[in-house]
Amino acid sequence: MGKKIQTVMFLMGALLISGCSNDTQSNDQNNQQSNEGNHHMMDDSTMEHGHMSHDNVVSLKDSTGVNELNIPPLLTSDATDRTEYTIKAQTGKVDILDGMTTETLGYNGDLLGPVLQFKKGETIKINTINELDQETTFHWHGLEVPGEADGGPHTTLSPGEKEQIEFKVTQEAATLWFHPHPEGKTSEQVYKGLAGLIYIEDSNSAKLEIPKEYGKNDIPLVFQDRIFDEQGQLDYKAVMNEDGTIGDTLLVNGTVNPVLPVEKEQVRLRLLNGSNARNFTFKLNTGESFVQIATDGGFLNKPVKLNEVTLTPSERAEIIIDFSQLNSTDDLSLINEDGSILLPFDVSHQEVDGTERSEQLNDFAVTDEEKNMPVTKNIELFGMMDHVTINGKKFDPERIDFTQEQGVTEVWEIYNKKDMMGGMIHPFHIHGTQFKIVSRDGVEPKENERGWKDSIAVHPGEKVKIAIQFKHKGVYMFHCHILEHEDNGMMGQIEVK
Numbered sequence: 001m002g003k004k005i006q007t008v009m010f011l012m013g014a015l016l017i018s019g020c021s022n023d024t025q026s027n028d029q030n031n032q033q034s035n036e037g038n039h040h041m042m043d044d045s046t047m048e049h050g051h052m053s054h055d056n057v058v059s060l061k062d063s064t065g066v067n068e069l070n071i072p073p074l075l076t077s078d079a080t081d082r083t084e085y086t087i088k089a090q091t092g093k094v095d096i097l098d099g100m101t102t103e104t105l106g107y108n109g110d111l112l113g114p115v116l117q118f119k120k121g122e123t124i125k126i127n128t129i130n131e132l133d134q135e136t137t138f139h140w141h142g143l144e145v146p147g148e149a150d151g152g153p154h155t156t157l158s159p160g161e162k163e164q165i166e167f168k169v170t171q172e173a174a175t176l177w178f179h180p181h182p183e184g185k186t187s188e189q190v191y192k193g194l195a196g197l198i199y200i201e202d203s204n205s206a207k208l209e210i211p212k213e214y215g216k217n218d219i220p221l222v223f224q225d226r227i228f229d230e231q232g233q234l235d236y237k238a239v240m241n242e243d244g245t246i247g248d249t250l251l252v253n254g255t256v257n258p259v260l261p262v263e264k265e266q267v268r269l270r271l272l273n274g275s276n277a278r279n280f281t282f283k284l285n286t287g288e289s290f291v292q293i294a295t296d297g298g299f300l301n302k303p304v305k306l307n308e309v310t311l312t313p314s315e316r317a318e319i320i321i322d323f324s325q326l327n328s329t330d331d332l333s334l335i336n337e338d339g340s341i342l343l344p345f346d347v348s349h350q351e352v353d354g355t356e357r358s359e360q361l362n363d364f365a366v367t368d369e370e371k372n373m374p375v376t377k378n379i380e381l382f383g384m385m386d387h388v389t390i391n392g393k394k395f396d397p398e399r400i401d402f403t404q405e406q407g408v409t410e411v412w413e414i415y416n417k418k419d420m421m422g423g424m425i426h427p428f429h430i431h432g433t434q435f436k437i438v439s440r441d442g443v444e445p446k447e448n449e450r451g452w453k454d455s456i457a458v459h460p461g462e463k464v465k466i467a468i469q470f471k472h473k474g475v476y477m478f479h480c481h482i483l484e485h486e487d488n489g490m491m492g493q494i495e496v497k
């Protein structure tokens with residue numbers, strides 16, 4: 001199919017979606033500035049030079065709150081004296097929508113995966129098994145592991161193949177995740193359901209006074225937007241957008257129209273933007289504040305008070321909402337920037353004994369040395385649709401773009417070069433390590449970004465400096481985490497020696 005025709009068909013699809021969600025409440029409050037990074041919703045006037053506008057993304061349908069949120073199981077170890085997990089990528093069938101069965105992919109189940117728990121200092125074995133009818137890989141996003149255990153596109157498992165990997169957990173407590181990474185096929189496999197969370201705990205997280213009861217006041221939340229066809233299927237090829245596939249239907253932990261029952265207490269939400277391309281700005285519908293306690297790779301030094309938090313694809317944030325301190329808990333929900341209801345809360349009327357909350361959480365710092373280091377690597381993100389590049393090049397599995405020495409800190413500058421449409425946010429991610437943001441356009445990052453990161457939103461025209469060190473050797477990917485951009489070659493490789 002020619003590019004033009006594809007574009008036109010895509011446009012028609014996008015307009016159709018906008019048409020259906022127009023009657024939802026959320027669409028009334030039109031979102032101008034929100035999701036400046038995504039360029040999906042457009043009308044004829046925004047088509048220019050065959051390119052699409054960077055503004056306006058179809059709103060999500062409000063969650064009606066009729067389904068209790070699914071809480072993924074915690075995976076149990078195969079052994080009692082050590083941590084050995086078995087993870088199978090498999091096909092599944094789930095009744096997500098009423099009266100319809102959706103064909104999905106999942107890890108050890110029909111859709112998404114269980115939560116893996118690692119302890120810092122432990123050696124972990126994972127038996128990975130591919131029961132799909134296509135190649136896949138098992139990538140541990142945010143985990144500091146040797147290149148060969150990282151699950152990048154070089155380490156594919158064919159259908160039926162198994163592999164045991166082993167690594168030591170050397171990093172601090174954090175919420176990470178795992179997903180497939182086969183070259184050119186990542187978007188579709190994630191879209192259909194392959195993703196799961198990893199919790200790392202350490203002696204610090206063990207002693208902190210923060211909510212820790214899994215599924216009760218410590219809640220995993222994987223946010224993903226999808227498009228279901230009339231048969232209730234996730235027909236990726238039909239809805240795929242080269243510039244990032246955006247859906248009108250939200251799944252949280254695989255649940256459509258979710259509601260989260262909570263007690264009147266502090267509740268910790270571990271937010272993951274697991275979407276292919278959509279950005280989320282999470283806030284309470286009352287406008288009241290909450291605190292953020294963790295970034296992608298660990299705790300912030302202190303809880304940071306916020307009214308909203310934005311996550312681009314693959315970013316995580318842990319927040320605590322104190323339901324005992326809110327003005328009213330009736331009709332309370334987590335909403336997106338444009339007002340669409342993401343997750344209604346069903347708050348019990350009974351007060352629970354207020355728990356304390358630690359005010360000192362970590363000792364993260366960007367050192368003066370790191371602040372003054374010269375830039376030694378430049379990354380230029382550019383383009384849209386399938387014309388996306390890094391430093392003018394598309395991914396080539398045979399080409400190593402950079403090398404860096406193990407254990408040596410360098411400063412990289414990531415520049416998002418605008419295009420003639422103004423550009424879009426690219427969520428930039430690096431494998432195998434956690435890094436520090438030194439500055440954004442020369443300015444210290446906001447308080448809630450002063451923590452370990454493995455993915456960062458780089459805005460059009462922006463230059464972000466990061467201080468980065470790799471603890472292990474190997475070949476690692478760096479790429480845009482809009483999954484279609486990644487699959488379209490907006491990815492490079494660094495070899496750590």
Ligand code: C2O
Nearest residue numbers: 141181314429477
């Ligand atoms: Cu979330 Cu290359 O990964």
Ligand code: CU
Nearest residue numbers: 140141142431
């Ligand atoms: Cu990754």
Ligand code: CU
Nearest residue numbers: 426480482485
């Ligand atoms: Cu991108």
